[in-house]
Amino acid sequence: MNLVVEARGLSRTYRKGRLTVHAVSDVDLALAPGEILGVEGRSGSGKSTLLRLLMGVERPDAGEILRDGRPAERRPPPGWAMPVFQDARGSLDPRWPLWRTVAEPLIPTTGDKAARRAAAEDWLTRVGLAHLDPHARPTVLSSGQCQRVAIARALIAGPRVVFADEPTAGLDTTTAAGITRLLRTAADEHGTALVVVSHDADRLAVLADRVARMESGRLMGEGAGGQRVRRDGL
């Protein structure tokens, strides 16, 4: 059993006054190393709640999550999962030089600052930013470059899974294409599993191995459920 994430009967309900919202209802899913699961759905369909449950920043009301085959305790181990956000610029500290942002996830494991900086420079090269000064601040970068920095930060400590919430929203098509390729490379070359949430169905269709659709808290379609269906097996 080498699934990275397995979820069974996952549910999360929000109550506000008399209003009850079943944000996530009875969701099953399984994710293997190097696999990209695309989750599409309208705003408010529960996509982001599902991501938070899978990341372990929020606990489900019902159901269970297995991480690397083990029942999830309160929180996954540090660095096990990394996020990539929609607002790439907002996700970077404007006061920090790029290398420091990229190397941040290495702090618990790599005490040597020079080693962290070298690793960060290596990752800036891998995400296509070799030409940038690692001491530059994010303010001089374009939005697409900011997202590349965020992806380098997400991958540098070798996470098992990356959760990306609308990673190309707000980017020019010409730039989004590069980010899309970079996410595929993370899965293919580093064996990282990815869950990519997007309302861009065409982009998920070309990027993901499987695409599931979120509707009123339920996950449906080819990518839903506990079995693994590879794109090349279809």
Added chain:
Amino acid sequence: MAEVLTVDDLHVTYPDGTRALRGVSLALADGACLALVGESGSGKSTLLRALLSLLPRASVVTGSAIVGGVEAVGADRAAMRRLRGGLLGHVAQDPHTAADPLWTVGRSLREAWRARRLRPPPGAPAERARAVGIDRPAERLRQHPHQWSGGMLQRAQIAGAGVHGPLVTLADEPTSALDAELAAITLGVLRRDSRALLLVSHDLRHVAAVADQVAVLYAGRVVEVGRDALTAPRHPYTRALVAATPRPGHGLPTELPGTPPDLRADIVGCAFAPRCPLAVNACHHSDPALADGVACPVVSG
């Protein structure tokens, strides 16, 4: 068919020296849809702002832009009122800032009538809302913008823009906040609702479905224009835009490396030459003119 919008050699320089439009000429026929596509900073939104007289006061605008016989360049108050109040309808990019957060959505929508000192006919706002796909419109229009999704607010905007049947509807990325299927529906509604439509979008898939003509802008210039600009692209930039668009069955999209030029600096030669895979030496020196719908001597031979 008569032209309802004629743009001729339009130049716009912002107060900071950014030359956002560098000689744009376009025509929109009555009842047709012209789409403007291109990356951020290509001048798409600037063109719409020039038509609506919404450019910063100290901007330098030359050339001509005529809507239904009214010149928008250097328009006085009376001309501006005719343009904004009747000839042009406008759907803005960000529905959250377009709707007043303290008003109900219904009140914002009723402004479309009130702005002309009219009283909305009973049931008309709800009917407009229903036409753009808002369920239970009477109930929903009593809610405030924060209770609506961005996609729904955008549909409310479209409902308001079309109330008086403007000659030309200007829509700036009207579907960027919507999910794919809703975007297609909403764009269909917008197209049906508008007489002539000037549509700015970076979503080439939707554009190709509704536009009669597509103009591709790069660094403030039209580099390609035509009915088939997106289905049979000729200019290297248009080809790159199409290749960067994800299409199921076509594998991963291809990035266009580099960034558009700094529009505050003088541009010598073709603005796209530094990023162009087909550039020859001459491209860096001489500025290509639009000929037969494409501004590239390399591909037009």
